[in-house]
Amino acid sequence: MSHVPVLFNETIDLLKASRDKIIVDGTLGRGGHTKGFLQKGAKVIAFDQDLEAINEAVDNFQLEKTLCKELKIYQNEDLTVVHANFTEMTRVLNILGLKMVDGVFLDLGVSSPQFDNPKRGFSYRFDAKLDMRMDQTQTLSAWDIINSFDQKDIFRIIKEYGEEQYARNIAREIVKARPINTTFELIEVIRKAMPLKSKQDQHPAKRTFQALRIAVNDELNALKKGLIESTEVLNPGGRIGVIAFHSLEDRIVKEFFREQANPCTCPKNLPCICHKNPTLKIITKRPVTPSGEELEANRRSHSSKLRVAEKITIEEGGK
Numbered sequence: 001m002s003h004v005p006v007l008f009n010e011t012i013d014l015l016k017a018s019r020d021k022i023i024v025d026g027t028l029g030r031g032g033h034t035k036g037f038l039q040k041g042a043k044v045i046a047f048d049q050d051l052e053a054i055n056e057a058v059d060n061f062q063l064e065k066t067l068c069k070e071l072k073i074y075q076n077e078d079l080t081v082v083h084a085n086f087t088e089m090t091r092v093l094n095i096l097g098l099k100m101v102d103g104v105f106l107d108l109g110v111s112s113p114q115f116d117n118p119k120r121g122f123s124y125r126f127d128a129k130l131d132m133r134m135d136q137t138q139t140l141s142a143w144d145i146i147n148s149f150d151q152k153d154i155f156r157i158i159k160e161y162g163e164e165q166y167a168r169n170i171a172r173e174i175v176k177a178r179p180i181n182t183t184f185e186l187i188e189v190i191r192k193a194m195p196l197k198s199k200q201d202q203h204p205a206k207r208t209f210q211a212l213r214i215a216v217n218d219e220l221n222a223l224k225k226g227l228i229e230s231t232e233v234l235n236p237g238g239r240i241g242v243i244a245f246h247s248l249e250d251r252i253v254k255e256f257f258r259e260q261a262n263p264c265t266c267p268k269n270l271p272c273i274c275h276k277n278p279t280l281k282i283i284t285k286r287p288v289t290p291s292g293e294e295l296e297a298n299r300r301s302h303s304s305k306l307r308v309a310e311k312i313t314i315e316e317g318g319k
C-alpha cells in the first residue's frame with residue numbers, strides 16, 4: 001500500500017532543504033516528503049508513532065538499528081527514523097545529541113496505508129474491530145471510547161471534533177446500543193440516530209469517525225504541543241511547515257503562527273509595555289493549496305493546506 005505525498009514540491013521548496021541542513025519530518029508516513037528532503041542533500045530525523053511506518057522505512061531506506069534503551073531508532077548516514085510522537089521532539093533530539101535543527105515539517109493525520117488497511121479500523125468503508133490507534137502500543141482505542149465513556153463525553157467528542165450537528169442523538173444511540181464492537185455496527189447505530197431527511201452528500205459516519213480518530217490519538221493536543229516543541233528546536237532562520245487536512249487543525253496552526261508573529265498583547269493605541277518578542281514570521285500569508293492537477297491526480301490532497309513560518313533571527317528582533 002502506498003501513499004502519495006501531498007503538496008510535495010511546494011513543501012520541499014518552502015522548507016528550503018539543502019546540503020548541511022537538518023530537517024525534522026515529524027510525520028514520516030511512507031517517507032514521501034522525507035525522500036524529497038534527502039534528495040536536496042539534507043539530513044533528516046523522521047518521527048512516526050506507527051510501527052508499521054517505521055518498519056517500512058527500515059526496508060525502503062535500508063536502515064540499521066541503533067542501540068538505545070529509551071527508543072527504537074534506525075539509521076543510515078543521512079536518515080534517522082525514530083518510533084516516537086512528535087510531541088517528544090526535544091527529548092528525542094537530546095537523546096540523539098542534537099539541540100537545534102534547520103527545519104520541521106508536520107503532515108498531519110493518517111497516511112493512505114493506515115486508512116486503507118481494513119484491520120486498523122480507521123475507515124467506514126471496511127468492517128473491522130473498532131481501533132483507530134496510530135500508535136499500536138497505546139492502550140486507548142476507539143472501542144474503549146465507544147463502550148466505556150460517559151454519554152456526555154461521547155457527545156462532546158462527536159460535537160467538538162466532528163462538528164456533527166446530530167452529535168446528541170448519536171451519543172444517546174451509541175450508549176443504548178452498547179456493546180458495539182465493529183465499524184459496521186457503529187455505522188448502523190449512527191444511521192439510526194440521524195433523521196431520514198439528513199441524508200447528505202457525505203457518508204453519515206464521516207464526521208463521527210473523524211471525531212473518534214482525533215480523540216483516540218489526541219491529535220489536536222499533540223499538534224499544539226508539537227508546534228511549541230518545533231519552534232523551540234528551530235535555529236534562527238529555520239522554517240516550520242505544517243499540512244492540515246481539516247479546519248480544526250488548520251485553525252490551530254494559523255492561530256499559533258499569528259501569536260508567535262505578533263505576541264504583543266498591549267492595546268494598539270498605547271506604547272508596548274509587555275515587550276514580548278516575536279519568535280516566528282509568517283512566510284505563507286495565505287495557505288498553499290493543491291493545484292488543479294494535483295487535485296485531479298490525488299483525491300486525498302483535497303482540503304490540504306500548507307502553512308509555513310520562519311524562526312526570527314537576532315537581527316530581526318528574536319532571542
Ligand SMILES: C[S@@+](CC[C@H](N)C(=O)[O-])C[C@H]1O[C@@H](n2cnc3c(N)ncnc32)[C@H](O)[C@@H]1O
Binds near residue numbers: 027029031087112222
Ligand atoms: C499524512 S501521513 C504522512 C505522510 C508522509 N508525509 C509521506 O509522504 O508519506 C501522517 C503520518 O504521521 C504519523 N503521525 C500522526 N500524528 C503523529 C504524531 N503526533 N507523532 C508521530 N507521528 C504521527 C501517522 O502515523 C502517519 O504515518
